[in-house]
Amino acid sequence: MNDSGLLIVVSGPSGAGKGTICSALREQFPNIQYSISMTTRKPRPGEVDGVNYYFADNARFEQLLAEDAFLEHAKVYDHYYGTPKKYVYQMLEEGKHVMLEIDIQGAMQVKKRYPQGVFIYIVPPSRDVLEKRLRGRQTDSDDVIAGRLAKARAELDWIDRYDYVIVNDELEKAVDEAASILKAEQCKVTRNAHRIAHTKELYK
Template identity: 50%
Template sequence: MRTGQLIVISGPSGAGKGTVCKQLLREIENLKISVSATTRDPREGEVNGINYHFTEKEVFLKGIEEDKFLEHAKVYDNYYGTPKKYVMKEIENGNNVLLEIDIQGALQVKEKYPEGVFIFILPPSMQELKNRIVGRGTETAEAIEKRFKSAYEEIKYVEKYDYCVVNDKVELAVERIKAIITAETCKVKHDIEEIISKFREESIC
């Protein structure tokens, strides 16, 4: 059986990763989302295993030691990470797994699992990126400026990725990512022997 693929959707803040991923999950059957583990407390309405795998700090730290995460980060006093186990199980079962993650996280994942499909989401322009960040309306001018400068710096990491998708319109970006997933399935990689032997097994007569 053909194994699935890890589809990493990443890019600067404000590029629209979240919206794109939600739409992908709606449109693609058998696409599984990777759920992060975190040591922070659940907020109201958050469900364990759906929003996060809520994990004790000791268990999380032991997990880091035992190399059980594809990536992890500490944000203030809390840890966040992508558990390897779930992702690998789905891939082995032939399912594609979607991982929405910031650039630092994606680069860690690439170190541990270079076979993944790394897609960088770009806003159509820096001005549009700024509009989007401002448009959220939830941040101070200082926070907006900081987020924007960081996004500006992050653009250079596109070279570490396999694909770059401009999120000019969500439905167009989604179509491009669906095309990438289909194309990756058609790639001649590890399964050459399988293809050849499948054909050779059949009798010529």
């Protein structure tokens, strides 16, 4: 028997550096698995069922919704997207970590169903820094940037619902903090029942 893996939930505004930090974590922790979402949108060229997404029709998705089979889900432009519990729970039971990079609404749904997850909020140090990063991308119009900034500000009130906050001022420090959170969670007594029992055996 092994102890359960960590369900790591990462949120933060667009421009917070979530993607970069999550990629760095995947490199440092090969034990982190990708979760595969289910969606009702049509596969795009090259997308493979069970690899990029689980593709399903509306009836199937709604049946699974009725069965509370999702950790979280959302409807975007008439299409459903969701994280099926089954696959995630199976990996956690095997002692693997699963990382979800999702928005606050999704994270709160996960928290209700799996409160023992590790909930991390990543935030740029200030509005000015965030604006500079968003402008630096040169992908968004002024209107889109204004919208993202207003959203980032409004969402700050949700930080209290997370376990950890990383103020991403310096990327290297932010990555180190994220990695430290995972290592610390791996040392939590409440997550090591089997390991402690095993150690006790080695003292007999």
